[in-house]
Amino acid sequence: MENLNLPTYSFKLKFDLQxxxxxxxxxxxxxxxxxxxxxxQNFIRYLVEEKGYPDSLIAVEKKVDVNLLPQRSDIVFYNKNANPVIIVECKSTKIKITQEVFNQIARYNMKLRVPFLVVTNGLRHFCCYMDYEKQSFQFMEDIPNYQEIKNL
Structure with a gap:
């Protein structure tokens, strides 16, 4: 597989029916x-190993109903009170991060209303902080560590 703009991790791989x-x-x-x-998978390892997120608080391909249609959010991170605080939308390295990708994660967030949205294609990573009081968002320099958001 392709090299990503993330640390290198080892994974268990196997073949099944080619x-x-x-x-x-x-x-x-x-x-x-x-x-x-x-x-x-690499981004999950990044969140756990580099950013300190407990893997027990991560859901993968979490079902989210958007306009009565079932969708699946790639990664949802919950706080210790089981409230979602981060949604991550992952794309292949071949997919450019466009407005449509941000629209997709925004649709998921209409239901979940998390403070942080992350979009990545493995090469470029974007993180936004959502301020619902001011009805605004702010791009962040980096993805927050677990210690920075654990009490949200």
Whole structure:
């Protein structure tokens, strides 16, 4: 798989029916290794190993109903009170981060109303802080560490 703009991690890989699979430590199962899944698995490791997020508070492909249609958010991180605080939308490295990608995560956030939105294609990462009181958002220099958001 492609090199990403993230630290290098090792993963459990295997083949099944001529498909390459990667072990998802959050879902506790092997999943098909697509380019988007490669970004998702690496970003999960980044959140856990570099940013200190407890993997027990992460959900992968979390169902979110948007306008009565079921959607799946790539990564949702919850605080210790089981409230969602970060949504991460992962794309393949071949997908450019465009307004449409931000629109997609914004639709998920209409339901979840989290303080932080993250979009990544493995090469570029964007993080926004949502200020609901002021009805505004602010791009951040970096993705916050768990210690910075654990009490939200």
């Amino acid at each position: 498909r390459k699979l990667i072990f998802d430590s959050i879902r506790k199962k092997y999943v098909v290794l697509t380019p988007e899944e490669w970004v998702r």
